[in-house]
Structures are given as C-alpha cells and as structure tokens.
Amino acid sequence: MRPGGVTSPGTTLENKTGAWRNFRPVHDNMKCKRCCEPVAIGRLERFVADWELEKGLRIPEKAPPTGKRVAVVGSGPAGLTVAAELAKRGHDVTIFETLHKPGGVLVYGIPEFRLPKRIVEAEVEYVKQLGVKIVTDVVIGKTLTVDDLLEEYDAVFLGTGAGLPSFLGIPGENLSGIYSANEFLIRINLMKAYAFPEYDTPIKVGKRVAVIGGGNVAMDAARCALRLGAEEVYIVYRRSEEEMPARQEEIERAKEEGIKFLTLTQPIRFIGEERVEQMECIRMRLGEPDESGRRRPVPIEGSNFTMPVDQVIIAIGQKPNPLVMRTTKGLVVDKRRGIIIADSYGRTSKDRVFAGGDVTTGAATVIAAMGAGKRAAEAIDRILRGD
Ligand SMILES: Cc1cc2nc3c(=O)[nH]c(=O)nc-3n(C[C@H](O)[C@H](O)[C@H](O)COP(=O)(O)OP(=O)(O)OC[C@H]3O[C@@H](n4cnc5c(N)ncnc54)[C@H](O)[C@@H]3O)c2cc1C
Structure with a gap:
C-alpha cells in the first residue's frame, strides 16, 4: 500500500501531529494566509493519491522470491501496508480477513462521501497485483488460530484493528x-x-x-x-x-x-x-x-x-478486537490498549508474531496504522533473511 494513498480526510499538520513545532512561519500572525496557515496534509495526500490513480497504477519491481511465507490477519491499512511491503521484498504473503470485502475501516466505517470506495478498491487491487493473496470470510481465532498459521507460515502479522464498540x-x-x-x-x-x-x-x-x-x-x-x-x-x-x-x-x-x-x-x-x-x-x-x-x-x-x-x-469509542488476543497463548495484552508490542517494529511477546495499527494503540489514524505496517514489514523482512 502506498503511503498517503487513502487518507482523504483533511488532517491538518497543526492539530493532529507534533510536526508543527518544527514549522517556522516568516512571522507569527494568526490572520496571515500566506505563511502562517496550517498545511492540509489530508488534502495533499488525497491529491497525490487521486493523481496516481488517474495516471494508472505503477507496480514496482519485486525482489526475487525468498521462499518465505507470511500470514497477515486483517486487511485494514496496517494489514494492506505490511502485505504490500513484504510482497515487494519477495515474500509470499496471504491476508486473512473476517469480512467479505478487504479494506478494514476504510470500507466498512468511513462513508463514501468522505472516502470514495473506488480509491480503496484501487489500493486493494494494487496489493493483489503485487502477488498478495487475500482470503476473505475467515475469522482468525475461530476458523483458524494464530498457532495454526504459525505451523504453515514463517511469520504472522496481526492487524485486527479496534472494532469493538464501547x-x-x-x-x-x-x-x-x-x-x-x-x-x-x-x-x-x-x-x-x-x-x-x-x-x-x-x-x-x-x-x-x-x-x-x-x-x-x-x-x-x-x-x-x-x-x-x-x-x-x-x-x-x-x-x-x-x-x-x-x-x-x-x-x-x-x-x-x-x-x-x-x-x-x-x-x-x-x-x-x-x-x-x-x-x-x-x-x-x-x-x-x-x-x-x-x-x-x-x-x-x-x-x-x-x-x-x-x-x-x-x-x-472502540476497543481492540479481543478474539485473536483471547485465543493466542503467549501474547501479552492490555485489555484497553490491545496487544503489547516491544518496540515500534511491532514485535510481540510471541515468537514470529508481529502486530500493528489500532490493535496495538486503540482507535487511532489511518496514517499511523500504515506507518506501523511499514515498520513491521522491515523487521519481518530482516528476520526472514536471518539479518
Ligand atoms: C467511522 C470512522 C471514521 C474514521 N475516520 C478517520 C479519518 O478521517 N482519518 C483517519 O486517519 N482515521 C480515521 N478513522 C480511524 C482509522 O480508520 C483507523 O485508525 C484505521 O483504519 C486502523 O487501521 P487498522 O489496519 O489497524 O485496522 P482496521 O481498519 O480496523 O482493520 C482491521 C481489519 O481486521 C479485520 N479483523 C478483525 N478481527 C479479525 C480476525 N479475528 N480475523 C480476521 N480478520 C479480522 C477487520 O474485519 C478489519 O477489516 C476512522 C475510524 C472510523 C471507525
């Protein structure tokens, strides 16, 4: 999944990230529209995504196959990102998704008038074109457990989101x-x-x-x-x-x-x-x-x-989905915040199991989930290459 591909909603640099602290306007006048306005990051992301979509998707070159297999649980922004990044690095990736349609909150939560579904569909298509298999209607924790997946796959990424309503x-x-x-x-x-x-x-x-x-x-x-x-x-x-x-x-x-x-x-x-x-x-x-x-x-x-x-x-508010947490032995979790990860690369307490996105932070943002997916892909890739 490409960064910036799906966050159409207009987050401003000023109110949602700490990055504004590094921004130095020429002068500090709240009424100034020239250099003191916050940057509409969401709109910029949307522009780039729309532009890329219009020009046609470019599939990047993939690394040669490594023979390693990774299972990704959940097809929200975290799962799609980790899957795409690992596929580019030559790994064989399968996403398991409970719902009949991939995309997570991007398809089932954010309404069409804020995020047109054709954008999400194009993102999913891009991930598939990279060779990622997406298996829908599978509830991990019921149909199959994480331990079942670990028998067949070299690593598992959990990106099951925070879909449990309060x-x-x-x-x-x-x-x-x-x-x-x-x-x-x-x-x-x-x-x-x-x-x-x-x-x-x-x-x-x-x-x-x-x-x-x-x-x-x-x-x-x-x-x-x-x-x-x-x-x-x-x-x-x-x-x-x-x-x-x-x-x-x-x-x-x-x-x-x-x-x-x-x-x-x-x-x-x-x-x-x-x-x-x-x-x-x-x-x-x-x-x-x-x-x-x-x-x-x-x-x-x-x-x-x-x-x-x-x-x-x-x-x-919503809390992390509990099913995978309840059915996976050896996973250290916090009832409110979700799966505990050891570092920003998403390592969990269980060997070969990584996690990222809302299931580790509670309800957060699309861009944060994508960032977590990217970092986890880097760590999983290194481990699979024995680095
Ligand atoms: C209505 C709404 C509006 C929002 N608006 C914005 C916004 O404007 N901007 C913004 O940045 N963020 C917004 N968010 C938050 C953002 O969508 C989430 O932070 C983001 O989607 C989290 O990504 P994720 O991949 O961690 O999880 P999700 O997108 O929740 O995806 C998790 C996926 O895992 C699947 N899954 C769960 N359990 C299992 C299981 N046991 N087996 C298999 N699959 C499973 C789920 O079905 C789901 O598809 C909004 C959220 C909601 C609900």
Missing part, C-alpha cells in the same frame, strides 16, 4: 432503535442497507436521531443519518465543543449540513416500550482537567430533562 451501560440501552456507530456504519457502508431490498441488509433510520459522542465516528454517523432521511439529527456530547475529539473540519461540515449540537449533555436513561422513544439526559459543567488533559464533565444536580428520539447511535 457502550454507555445505562438503563434502556438494549431497546430497539439503539445502534453502536460500528453497526450503523457497517450496515450502510459495507452492506449497502440504503439500497434495501436490492441488498439483503435493512436499516431503519429514525426521524429524530441522537448520536452520542464527539469524535469523527460520531460526525460520520450523524451525517449518514441525515443523508438517509432523518429530519433532525443531534450530536450529544458531555463536554463542550472545544474538547470534542473530532477534527474541526468535520464539526464544521456537520453543522453546515444542519446537524444540531447538544453539548455539556449526558444521556442517563433510554425510555420506551420496545423501541426507544425518549432519552433522559443531565446537563454537565466542566470541572478540573482529567488524565487526558481535558476538563472533566461534572453533572449538574437537578438539571435532568427528557427529549423525544426514535433512534440513538452510540459513538463513544
């Missing part, structure tokens, strides 16, 4: 009409539920939809709900807009499209017979900063109110 754990959360953002987005992006009954998976979008959370996933879910015909969509977030983890650009787009923001508000109960009908919330104020450095939300006693809703989408 929930609020409040009364009424099991009512019909309440989805995790993951399920909601998978139904729309992967299963094409918007085209039901032409496609098998249905989706019922409410008239008044509340999306709980303030990250990019929440913005994506809210904007999808609006596109599928919801009349009113609310982002409900327990801190203020300033603390929202979503990129400013995503917040602005959501607002432009008419999504309403209910900040300093926390749901405490969902009410309904079978389907959710109302949501009881409490107002919050900001207290002292917590361990994340953001000011802690504190409930305001007696400020409870209810609002009518007929659909709720919970987008308060």
Whole structure:
C-alpha cells in the first residue's frame, strides 16, 4: 500500500501531529494566509493519491522470491501496508480477513462521501497485483488460530484493528432503535442497507436521531443519518465543543449540513416500550482537567430533562478486537490498549508474531496504522533473511 494513498480526510499538520513545532512561519500572525496557515496534509495526500490513480497504477519491481511465507490477519491499512511491503521484498504473503470485502475501516466505517470506495478498491487491487493473496470470510481465532498459521507460515502479522464498540451501560440501552456507530456504519457502508431490498441488509433510520459522542465516528454517523432521511439529527456530547475529539473540519461540515449540537449533555436513561422513544439526559459543567488533559464533565444536580428520539447511535469509542488476543497463548495484552508490542517494529511477546495499527494503540489514524505496517514489514523482512 502506498503511503498517503487513502487518507482523504483533511488532517491538518497543526492539530493532529507534533510536526508543527518544527514549522517556522516568516512571522507569527494568526490572520496571515500566506505563511502562517496550517498545511492540509489530508488534502495533499488525497491529491497525490487521486493523481496516481488517474495516471494508472505503477507496480514496482519485486525482489526475487525468498521462499518465505507470511500470514497477515486483517486487511485494514496496517494489514494492506505490511502485505504490500513484504510482497515487494519477495515474500509470499496471504491476508486473512473476517469480512467479505478487504479494506478494514476504510470500507466498512468511513462513508463514501468522505472516502470514495473506488480509491480503496484501487489500493486493494494494487496489493493483489503485487502477488498478495487475500482470503476473505475467515475469522482468525475461530476458523483458524494464530498457532495454526504459525505451523504453515514463517511469520504472522496481526492487524485486527479496534472494532469493538464501547457502550454507555445505562438503563434502556438494549431497546430497539439503539445502534453502536460500528453497526450503523457497517450496515450502510459495507452492506449497502440504503439500497434495501436490492441488498439483503435493512436499516431503519429514525426521524429524530441522537448520536452520542464527539469524535469523527460520531460526525460520520450523524451525517449518514441525515443523508438517509432523518429530519433532525443531534450530536450529544458531555463536554463542550472545544474538547470534542473530532477534527474541526468535520464539526464544521456537520453543522453546515444542519446537524444540531447538544453539548455539556449526558444521556442517563433510554425510555420506551420496545423501541426507544425518549432519552433522559443531565446537563454537565466542566470541572478540573482529567488524565487526558481535558476538563472533566461534572453533572449538574437537578438539571435532568427528557427529549423525544426514535433512534440513538452510540459513538463513544472502540476497543481492540479481543478474539485473536483471547485465543493466542503467549501474547501479552492490555485489555484497553490491545496487544503489547516491544518496540515500534511491532514485535510481540510471541515468537514470529508481529502486530500493528489500532490493535496495538486503540482507535487511532489511518496514517499511523500504515506507518506501523511499514515498520513491521522491515523487521519481518530482516528476520526472514536471518539479518
Ligand atoms: C467511522 C470512522 C471514521 C474514521 N475516520 C478517520 C479519518 O478521517 N482519518 C483517519 O486517519 N482515521 C480515521 N478513522 C480511524 C482509522 O480508520 C483507523 O485508525 C484505521 O483504519 C486502523 O487501521 P487498522 O489496519 O489497524 O485496522 P482496521 O481498519 O480496523 O482493520 C482491521 C481489519 O481486521 C479485520 N479483523 C478483525 N478481527 C479479525 C480476525 N479475528 N480475523 C480476521 N480478520 C479480522 C477487520 O474485519 C478489519 O477489516 C476512522 C475510524 C472510523 C471507525
């Protein structure tokens, strides 16, 4: 997978990396549009990827076959990158993917209007043209274990992502009409539920939809709900807009499209017979900063109110997928952060097993997952060559 190939979303150098510290403007004027503007890295990446796509993919020369075999678990940006890099170095690589389509979050999570699927498909095609085999509909940890793979392959890379949604754990959360953002987005992006009954998976979008959370996933879910015909969509977030983890650009787009923001508000109960009908919330104020450095939300006693809703989408975070971690002996893991790696090259506690991407960091970014894949490929290649 080529760096910069898929991160269309507009991350700016200023707000998402530490690199801005090395950037020295000619003068330091926030109003200056000439030399003091942050660099829109995401847009530059998108431009390069689109340009390359338009000109046709160039398959680089591959090293002669080494006779070594590598299994990659997961076909998100981490898995696709490690697979492509190892194939270029002459190794025989097979990717195992649970879903019926490769691409990870790029196909099942990020909506078409932010990342056109033809870009992801072209990336997958490029990886295949390098000789990588992709086996879909295989759940590693169920169909086969990592130990099974180690019997057939010289090394295994785990790039299983962070697809396990977190929930609020409040009364009424099991009512019909309440989805995790993951399920909601998978139904729309992967299963094409918007085209039901032409496609098998249905989706019922409410008239008044509340999306709980303030990250990019929440913005994506809210904007999808609006596109599928919801009349009113609310982002409900327990801190203020300033603390929202979503990129400013995503917040602005959501607002432009008419999504309403209910900040300093926390749901405490969902009410309904079978389907959710109302949501009881409490107002919050900001207290002292917590361990994340953001000011802690504190409930305001007696400020409870209810609002009518007929659909709720919970987008308060995802944790690493637990299946491979649970079924692989000798893998040191942390329940919250995922697989523990010894260094930036992705070495795990288990011999010949490497890991990278969201499964080692928790939900992060496409570019970070691709970086992890690149570094792991370098380490795996060296080990396979006995270096
Ligand atoms: C809605 C949404 C919007 C986002 N927007 C952005 C954005 O704008 N910019 C950005 O940089 N990042 C964004 N992210 C985050 C980014 O997509 C992830 O950080 C990135 O995809 C992580 O890559 P990965 O390869 O580690 O995992 P994933 O992309 O999650 O891929 C993991 C793959 O492993 C497969 N898998 C899991 N378990 C198994 C198993 N047991 N056996 C076989 N296969 C398995 C999964 O099906 C999946 O295909 C977003 C995430 C979401 C959910």
